Amino acid sequence: MLSVIVMSNVKDMSLADEGIRKINWVQKHMPVLEHIKKQFEEEKPFEGITIGSCLHLEPKTINLGLTLQAGGAEVAMTGCNPLSTHDDATAGGAALGLNMYGWREETEEEYYKTINQVLDHKPDVIIDDGADMILVLHQERKELLSKIQGACEETTTGVHRLQAMHNDGALKIPLIAVNDAYTKYLFDNRYGTGQSTFDAIMGTTNMLIAGKNVVVAGYGWCGRGVASRADGLGANVIVTEVDPIRALEARMDGYRVMKISEAVKHADLIITVTGNINVISGDDFKNMKDGCMLANSGHFNVEINRPDLESQSTSVSEVRESIEEFVMKDGRKIYLLADGRLVNLAAARGQGHPAEIMDLSFAAQALSAKYIIENDLEVDVIKSPDELDYEIAGLKLKAMGIEIDDLSDRQKVYLADWQEGT
Ligand SMILES: NC(=O)c1ccc[n+]([C@@H]2O[C@H](COP(=O)([O-])OP(=O)(O)OC[C@H]3O[C@@H](n4cnc5c(N)ncnc54)[C@H](O)[C@@H]3O)[C@@H](O)[C@H]2O)c1
Numbered sequence: 001m002l003s004v005i006v007m008s009n010v011k012d013m014s015l016a017d018e019g020i021r022k023i024n025w026v027q028k029h030m031p032v033l034e035h036i037k038k039q040f041e042e043e044k045p046f047e048g049i050t051i052g053s054c055l056h057l058e059p060k061t062i063n064l065g066l067t068l069q070a071g072g073a074e075v076a077m078t079g080c081n082p083l084s085t086h087d088d089a090t091a092g093g094a095a096l097g098l099n100m101y102g103w104r105e106e107t108e109e110e111y112y113k114t115i116n117q118v119l120d121h122k123p124d125v126i127i128d129d130g131a132d133m134i135l136v137l138h139q140e141r142k143e144l145l146s147k148i149q150g151a152c153e154e155t156t157t158g159v160h161r162l163q164a165m166h167n168d169g170a171l172k173i174p175l176i177a178v179n180d181a182y183t184k185y186l187f188d189n190r191y192g193t194g195q196s197t198f199d200a201i202m203g204t205t206n207m208l209i210a211g212k213n214v215v216v217a218g219y220g221w222c223g224r225g226v227a228s229r230a231d232g233l234g235a236n237v238i239v240t241e242v243d244p245i246r247a248l249e250a251r252m253d254g255y256r257v258m259k260i261s262e263a264v265k266h267a268d269l270i271i272t273v274t275g276n277i278n279v280i281s282g283d284d285f286k287n288m289k290d291g292c293m294l295a296n297s298g299h300f301n302v303e304i305n306r307p308d309l310e311s312q313s314t315s316v317s318e319v320r321e322s323i324e325e326f327v328m329k330d331g332r333k334i335y336l337l338a339d340g341r342l343v344n345l346a347a348a349r350g351q352g353h354p355a356e357i358m359d360l361s362f363a364a365q366a367l368s369a370k371y372i373i374e375n376d377l378e379v380d381v382i383k384s385p386d387e388l389d390y391e392i393a394g395l396k397l398k399a400m401g402i403e404i405d406d407l408s409d410r411q412k413v414y415l416a417d418w419q420e421g422t
Pocket residue numbers: 155156157158185188189193217218219220221222223240241242243246273274275276278279297298299342343344
């Protein structure tokens with residue numbers, strides 16, 4: 001085991017060898033990031049630069065940290081969810097020279113303490129997931145703002161929060177919305193969330209999906225992935241939406257669409273993926289069938305209103321790892337997975353997205369961080385540049401052994417022309 005002295009605050013360094021084994025495994029399935037790592041080793045774009053991150057800490061994320069380190073960066077990492085950290089991966093990362101902070105099942109106080117410990121490294125670039133670190137930076141650590149060259153945001157809700165902050169004139173640093181890269185949301189949000197949500201739900205419950213009524217709340221990029229995987233597993237899928245266009249799309253994709261107040265009556269399993277608050281609340285719990293399972297794969301733990309559920313129940317107990325049973329006043333039992341936090345990462349069995357998917361998302365993060373260092377960006381919320389997207393997609397296709405056609409000169413002329421008709 002390589003031993004490097006770093007600042008770290010992890011659960012148990014004796015887990016480092018197991019963590020490194022898992023990091024080695026995902027590296028084999030992240031060819032684009034490995035390619036970028038080699039480029040970074042040669043070019044050293046981050047020499048003298050410190051990068052602080054607030055991302056789900058598991059082996060694939062450590063591999064992003066190692067990629068940035070290969071480019072010469074000092075890297076400090078903490079988790080973006082109190083339940084999603086893998087303690088073997090953080091020990092492995094620390095043994096490999098990354099400054100790691102955080103452990104699974106942090107209290108809220110510990111969660112913010114470890115964010116501050118990363119900020120103590122005085123980063124030049126921040127990579128955030130959900131915007132918690134960027135908020136702490138702006139509210140409590142303003143003295144660090146002038147050193148920051150820019151930040152990257154990983155997820156939809158984080159981008160929404162930061163756009164709202166910018167609209168209020170409160171954002172003080174350039175922000176690349178990595179979530180909005182094609183190679184991120186079209187794959188991570190859709191295929192990643194689709195697969196990893198069911199991976200976690202099935203691993204946690206040992207339940208069959210075929211023949212069940214599965215309600216998917218929200219038909220955005222994540223919802224599409226979750227609905228299509230539920231369909232593939234043989235479920236009867238019901239979609240709920242607030243956006244008429246997306247509701248129409250869900251209907252024409254073959255799913256039943258109805259209000260949540262009606263959908264809860266049919267549901268065996270409900271999965272929220274909206275990024276919104278109180279998507280399931282109040283009377284919704286009264287109308288659920290006995291045995292209904294609730295899981296969230298969207299943002300934070302507010303999509304399912306847990307206090308409302310608690311107030312209608314007579315007892316709550318953990319009946320299996322990451323499954324709480326709420327006994328309702330009329331005797332029905334309702335099950336909440338992973339405390340209503342995003343189930344694919346916060347359930348004890350949650351492994352997050354597949355490595356091949358995070359390969360794309362983290363390639364977008366690594367190249368966006370380099371873009372920040374190489375460009376003098378203005379304070380704004382910026383979509384990650386298209387040329388990075390095309391570079392990543394090209395590298396992924398190459399790694400998959402897939403070739404595509406090039407436009408001929410005649411085709412280029414034709415596409416640029418307005419005079420050629422029938
Ligand atoms: N679990 C994961 O690993 C993972 C991955 C990516 C994104 N996310 C998170 O998942 C959430 C969804 O992301 P997305 O990219 O699909 O966003 P999106 O904006 O594409 O889709 C969200 C959809 O939810 C709908 N919606 C909002 N309020 C609703 C309500 N009350 N009832 C029903 N539908 C409602 C919106 O109309 C929209 O169509 C975000 O919070 C995002 O940060 C999680």
